[in-house]
Amino acid sequence: MTQIDPLKLEGIVCIYAAIELHSPLQYTLSILQRDLEKVLDTKPVTVASSDEARLIIRLAEEQDNCPNRPEAFSYRFSKVNNHVQMMIIGRDELGMVYGILEFTRRFLDIQPFWFWMDQTIERRSEILISCDSYDSPEAKVRFRGWFVNDEVCLIGWKKPYPPSREVWEPVFEALLRCGGNMIIPGTDLPRDGVHYKLAAEMGLWVTHHHAEPLGAEMFLRAFPGRMASYQQEPELFESLWHEAIEEQKEWKVLWVLSFRGQGDAPFWMNDPSFDTSEKRGAMISKVIKRQYDMISGKVANPVCCVALYGEISELYKGGYIELPKGVIKIWADNGYGKMVSRRHNNLNYRVHSLPSTDDDGKHGVYYHITFHDLQASNHLTLFPGSAAFLKQEMESAFAARASEYVLVNSGNIRPHIYSLDIMRELWLAGEIEVERHLERFVNSYYSEQHEDLVDLYRSYAESATPYGPNEDDLAGDEYYHHPARQIIGRWLQGNDADPDPRLIWATGEVPFADQVRGFEKRLEPAIGKWSKWLNLCDSVLFKLGADDRRRAIDQLRFHGELHLSGSEGFYWLCRAYREFGAKRYPQAFVCASESLWCYSRGLAALRESEHGKWKNFYQADWLTNISSTVQNVDTLRRYIRMHGDSPDFFLWYKEYLMPETEKHIYLENTHRNPLSDDELANQLKQYFSIASNHDL
Structure with missing residues (x-):
């Protein structure tokens, strides 16, 4: 085999796309052009002929031997007219997207969280690429993505509400760079927002909050004043489901089948006639079957899932819920990263939350690296548990066959990057060497003092405050x-x-x-x-x-x-x-x-x-x-x-702070300007510390 000289990219790089540029590839091609310009300080151009191109983007052909599976990509090289060409080849559209984004990581050093970490991009005069063929490995998890939940900082960051493309594009780009392919873009945002449409345009599968089955409008928002009871108003509920199916049927969707009450509560809170597990399970089973049939009538081979979260998990484990064949069953952690049932106020049963060995079919995980529960969760700060703990929980879930689907609660992205990068490694490789990963992470985003920074990331979890007896009882x-x-x-x-x-x-x-x-x-x-x-x-x-x-x-x-x-x-x-x-x-x-x-x-x-x-x-x-x-x-x-x-706010000053010589001779008409709270507190603090040796 003839050895091809390294590909040298410098100056104006010519790119040829040998396909019709649908929306996901348009976005990703613009990312490639932007990244090349960042590094080479020269804007690349797209050309109409492959002859003059240095980079060619196309679908795989038989002779390429690109892995024959969804989302696969390969790099191949050839020499044409005395110059070297690199071909970024995808088995499908997402394969080409991932191939381009991996190119910018591997050869331009644009890391998955470059935007969120404020990565310093190094300018270069040229880029040398060794002409070695490459095939992408298969991801451990088929459907892998983020639930941008508790996303208030993303809501408040820019003025437009609901958040605009300016907010969402860096979120979706980071997810794609992490090899993710699935998103719930926000919680209960106005339906006229761009979030779902933009996610689909960028090539992602969209899925839904378990409180918003099929992505439908909340019943009481659509029909204020009506009784939110499927038993009494089946036509109204189904009209919302029908509308949601029609709106999304051309997209790639993981359809969430569910039946919870309004405001993410058990449905019997709105319909108390369902007072036994048998009644509740029967109604949930009936609704899920109806939702499944409605989707199947409009979408060929739909991908459907059920979130076994909260009361639905308990009813399912009790044998009260029947699910259609082929539906992915999604198991959830407790919000603190442990695969057990979540705490409800003061009740904390910690029931194991993974499929039993005799529970066949496909299974997945909904996992929190950030959470909001009005108790001890981490929302603005990094996950308080160790990387070894995340490894333990996710690798155990995979061992229990819950590897078809991983949805990570990603919150506001920016505070949670290290944890999200751990999850990236896990959903792609199925396992992680935590020390090696941490060293790579630090080396990717920092230019110096790597050992010290590694120690800081590691010891962060060691500093976490335990508030209870369990390994996941760590304060956020x-x-x-x-x-x-x-x-x-x-x-x-x-x-x-x-x-x-x-x-x-x-x-x-x-x-x-x-x-x-x-x-x-x-x-x-x-x-x-x-x-x-x-x-x-x-x-x-x-x-x-x-x-x-x-x-x-x-x-x-x-x-x-x-x-x-x-x-x-x-x-x-x-x-x-x-x-x-x-x-x-x-x-x-x-x-x-x-x-x-x-x-x-x-x-x-x-x-x-x-x-x-x-x-x-x-x-x-x-x-x-x-x-x-x-x-x-x-x-x-x-x-x-x-x-x-x-009432005069002068008495403590007089008692503790006024010189003894003044206390008995001062005139009130000249000594009545009260100290501010801060001034008084500072002076009292000094007084008590000196007078009583009491640490205040």
Whole structure:
């Protein structure tokens, strides 16, 4: 075989597409042109003839020996008219898309999350490509993608609502670069948004939220005031399903069959006549069969799935639900990455959530690397568990035959990149060597101090705060905010004699004061661990150049700061409650002020991360809602000051801070300008620290 010289790309690169450019290839070809221009600083051109092209994009032919499976691609090389050509060959449309995107990763060093990581793209005068044939490996998972759920930051980032193409295109491009082929683009967004249509245009399979079967309009939104009961209004429900099928039948769709109530709740919340498992299971089975028949009447060989989530999982495992043959059964983790049933308020049965050995058919997984549950989940911060834990859960799911489908809750993308990259490796290869992967990840996005950065990513999970006995009971950012606001509300309402039922999941059913004390005990060691990690982080940041430092602040320090400021803020809130209970009101005021200052650091971290193209990215932080916590603590601090410093707000100054020589001779008409809350708290903090050696 004749050895072909390396392909040299320089200057104006000529590209020939030997196919009709449908929408997905138009998008991907524009990405290729953009990436070549980024690297070579010269815009490539498309040409009408293959003779003058350096890059040729086409469908596979028999003589190419491209793997004969969906989405496969190959690289082949030839020499024509004394110049070398590279052919990017796809078995189908997505195969060509993946071939182009892998080309830009492999030869231009454009990484899957280049946009979200603010990757520094190196300019080059030429690109040399060794002319070695290449065939893409088969992905472990057939359908693999993201559920862009709890996506409020994407909603608030830019002014248009629902989010525009400007927001969605980087999301869908990153997913395609990760080898993903399936998307749920957002939660309950207005139906006139571009999200579903654009995803289909870019070549992705679209699928649906389990609360929106078939992607249909919510019943009560379409028919306000009517009874949301399929038993009473089957024609109205079916009219919505019919409309959804007609709207999507030309797209690639994984049709979600389901029957939940309005607002993602069990349907019997709207129809209480279904009061037994037998009745509930029979109705769900009937509805799913009807949905399946309606799709089959309009779409040839539809791909259908059922999310075994929440009550549907329990009914299915109890034998109360029958599913059509061939439907993919989707099993879910508990929101914290463990393949067990999720916690419902204070109930946490942790029932195994994978198919049994005798459950035949196709199975898949819905998996959270971010979650929102008003308890302890991570929404703004990285998954708190280790890469080894993610490996354990996903490889176990694959071993249990749940490998036809993997849907990852990707949240707002930007805070979750390392975890999403782990999932990319798992759905493509079926396994992962966590240390090797981490080294590759760091080397791909950072230019220096690789060993130190690897250690920071690894030790992040080691610093996580356990809040319960299970390996997945690790605190995300919501742990520091939702329970804290619940405590403040109950405290200010004067309703703290009995346990707060909303906190039993974390503390047990003990008196409210003991619930608060339980949080305090867990938060104290958390402060030490996160302080140590942040000190280590800062020592690494000091060694980095400007670009890497900015990237490491956004992707590492940002997360540690939200954990440290959150754990400190919550700790001082608990201390304030203890001091208040002992009627040490000035001390409680200082503790509440410490809490406010700590939580405010977290809010400042959000704002500081909104640089450049990320301006306003976190302005719609409505779920963790650090701003709301700051406001709540400020309200609490004002309330505490009412206890002993009111009505003139001069009494604590007089008692603790005014010089003894002045106390008995001052004239009120010249000494009545009260200190601000911050000024008073700072001076009282210093006084109590010196006077009583009490750490405030």
